[in-house]
Amino acid sequence: MKISKLVKLGIIVLGLAIVTRANAVNALTTKLYDGSLNTAFSAQGWFSNIPTSAIQTVSNGVTILDTTNNDGLQAGYARFGVPFGNRTTGYTIRLDIQVLLENHTSSGTADKNADGIADRAGFSIIALGSDRKGVELGFWVSDTTITDRIWAQNDGAQKPPPVGTRFTHTEGTSFNPNDNLTRYDLSFFNSTYSLYTKGDYNSPILTGTIRDYQNEGSPYIVPNFLFIGDNTTSASGSFKVATIEVSNTPIIPVPFEFSPAIGSLGLGVWGLVKYLKK
Numbered sequence: 001m002k003i004s005k006l007v008k009l010g011i012i013v014l015g016l017a018i019v020t021r022a023n024a025v026n027a028l029t030t031k032l033y034d035g036s037l038n039t040a041f042s043a044q045g046w047f048s049n050i051p052t053s054a055i056q057t058v059s060n061g062v063t064i065l066d067t068t069n070n071d072g073l074q075a076g077y078a079r080f081g082v083p084f085g086n087r088t089t090g091y092t093i094r095l096d097i098q099v100l101l102e103n104h105t106s107s108g109t110a111d112k113n114a115d116g117i118a119d120r121a122g123f124s125i126i127a128l129g130s131d132r133k134g135v136e137l138g139f140w141v142s143d144t145t146i147t148d149r150i151w152a153q154n155d156g157a158q159k160p161p162p163v164g165t166r167f168t169h170t171e172g173t174s175f176n177p178n179d180n181l182t183r184y185d186l187s188f189f190n191s192t193y194s195l196y197t198k199g200d201y202n203s204p205i206l207t208g209t210i211r212d213y214q215n216e217g218s219p220y221i222v223p224n225f226l227f228i229g230d231n232t233t234s235a236s237g238s239f240k241v242a243t244i245e246v247s248n249t250p251i252i253p254v255p256f257e258f259s260p261a262i263g264s265l266g267l268g269v270w271g272l273v274k275y276l277k278k
Helices: 005-026 260-277
Strands: 029-034 047-049 055-059 062-066 075-080 091-103 123-128 134-139 150-153 169-173 182-189 192-197 206-209 225-230 236-247
Touching: 062 075, 062 091, 091 123, 091 225, 123 182, 134 182, 134 192, 150 206, 169 206, 225 236
Parallel strands: none
Antiparallel strands: 029 236, 047 075, 055 062, 062 236, 075 225, 091 182, 091 236, 123 134, 123 225, 134 150, 150 169, 182 192, 192 206
16 A cells, blocks of 8 residues: 555654654753852752852852952862763753953962963863763963963873873863853763853864863762862952753764764654655
């Protein structure tokens, strides 16, 4: 019995809808911090480290944390048990943040491997997945030596001095985190991380390989871990944060990675086009 063209077309369209619907259903977004509540991080499930000399302000839908009183201050917010999932299926962290002030030059101790480029930042993000691998990103307002303003910390068996690569400056971007409260999407998929801004997913502003910092010990041996703040005594900063969310869906950095759902959808569309041509 022959199947009419209309029925065939309906089957193809239904198949595409199933693939698309399955991808949407599987997407899960979890709010980790909601500034609109006007409550501190500690009231929203975070561990807070706020020394006496650090200044925390919670108002008008944001939290501001300031460590510029002293380079020796370390302060920030840590979240344990973040539902990242795994890098095979991928996940994305969304952060609405602005780096207000930052200094990594006044202490004179930020260049750890003596290559003329600082290796510490007054504001950092650490994101470690279920396998304890991920990336640490440093944020600068400016630097007199290099145009990088957001950059990744390298990993390695040792850290300087005198030798080693762990926690030294590696790939970076000149994107300025000081201008405005900006949406960042930090996406992980397979062996790659990618950082997007302002909802523009055509291409990341920064991308690189997943790092393994476990040789450093805690907190880099903690799975599903997220930190934002000033985690060094060689720099200081002030930052504003409005929202932090995590989604179990990656942003696919085409053409370097392949998503089965997107691939299936693409094949379906190709099949539909071929059929309509007949």
